């Protein structure tokens with residue numbers, strides 16, 4: 001069994017017999033976080049929500065921001081938000097984790113809240129998620145057993161891609177509006193103006209284990225630059241698509257073996273999710289699954305998605321469908337999203353339908369360079385990377401399309417189409433929250 005227990009669905013009693021009780025977490029004292037932060041630093045835990053940012057630095061930043069406000073400032077109390085939204089359509093690791101090991105995630109929320117001295121804690125999950133009943137039941141069990149020193153509330157923002165970006169989540173929890181906010185970051189000014197710790201649910205589950213076994217135990221496994229285990233969602237042209245837990249640093253080939261191998265010759269992989277990047281198949285299966293090795297290989301570990309495009313699928317068609325969806329998911333408040341992404345999407349559509357020429361491609365390249373680093377959040381950057389890495393990884397197919405041909409259409413399109421959700425509801429739903 002892996003560390004995170006994704007193979008079984010655990011009630012509270014099963015959870016306690018498997019992991020034992022969560023030891024009392026040392027609480028924050030004044031301007032010092034609880035000592036769990038030192039264990040997290042020793043562990044080298046990095047966030048599993050996409051950015052792989054060191055968790056100990058975030059914990060300290062929230063405490064520093066809160067301590068800097070002085071005792072009489074009512075808005076100094078930190079807030080913890082567990083990000084279980086899983087906005088990446090190709091990812092299912094967080095839903096799998098919450099369905100099987102909700103109590104480990106709640107343990108992590110409790111431990112993080114004590115460490116930063118939070119007075120409010122939330123788990124955010126999108127409102128259509130089938131996991132909600134499981135989470136409500138788990139919260140009831142914990143309430144009856146008086147496990148958590150502070151109440152943990154479930155919040156259900158709309159299932160929009162950018163609603164799960166950390167400032168959008170904080171905005172939702174504070175004001176009931178799920179749009180990203182900038183330039184302040186949540187650790188400075190998040191939900192209701194409070195210093196806010198937003199962590200992915202998998203990160204928090206690892207925190208629940210570090211609180212029990214310590215940082216040195218955690219770091220025994222995995223790549224030294226990003227230790228521990230990690231969940232990976234494997235999909236596309238693979239025999240047993242699903243979620244696996246592996247030590248970081250596991251070669252891609254071994255991850256694929258755990259999933260029964262590819263169902264057909266692979267031409268490329270999408271790594272990290274729709275905000276990640278494409279790589280050509282050549283030699284990629286020896287790459288280690290950790291942030292640095294992936295970067296060196298020109299890939300992105302991101303939300304830990306590994307999606308295989310087999311030879312029976314046209315990658316340009318897939319890119320066009322996903323790019324159109326990504327363009328429709330912006331919060332509509334910054335230039336690169338409002339003007340840039342629809343144009344990018346149109347260009348890729350033109351290429352996919354074999355109506356593009358060299359001048360169109362030159363315009364597309366110019367547009368790609370214009371949208372990056374200019375939005376209030378990283379949504380335009382992720383979309384631009386999705387398109388630019390795809391054009392590079394599938395350069396042969398691009399050339400064929402410019403020549404009005406496609407290597408797949410003649411043989412008939414294969415089954416491994418990437419998931420593209422339907423257009424979704426509005427981001428705004430002002431409901432307000434009470435803050436203690």
Ligand SMILES: Cc1cc2nc3c(=O)[nH]c(=O)nc-3n(C[C@H](O)[C@H](O)[C@H](O)COP(=O)(O)O)c2cc1C
Nearest residue numbers: 047048049083085086087164165166199200203378
């Ligand atoms: C457009 C966009 C969507 C995101 N969606 C998610 C998501 O669904 N789940 C998640 O954990 N992080 C998501 N993130 C990353 C969060 O902003 C944030 O970095 C993360 O929740 C922090 O947790 P971690 O440090 O534990 O990784 C998204 C970021 C962007 C720019």
Ligand code: SF4
Nearest residue numbers: 331333334337375376
């Ligand atoms: S870059 Fe796009 S998604 Fe991000 S805040 Fe601006 S409009 Fe919203």
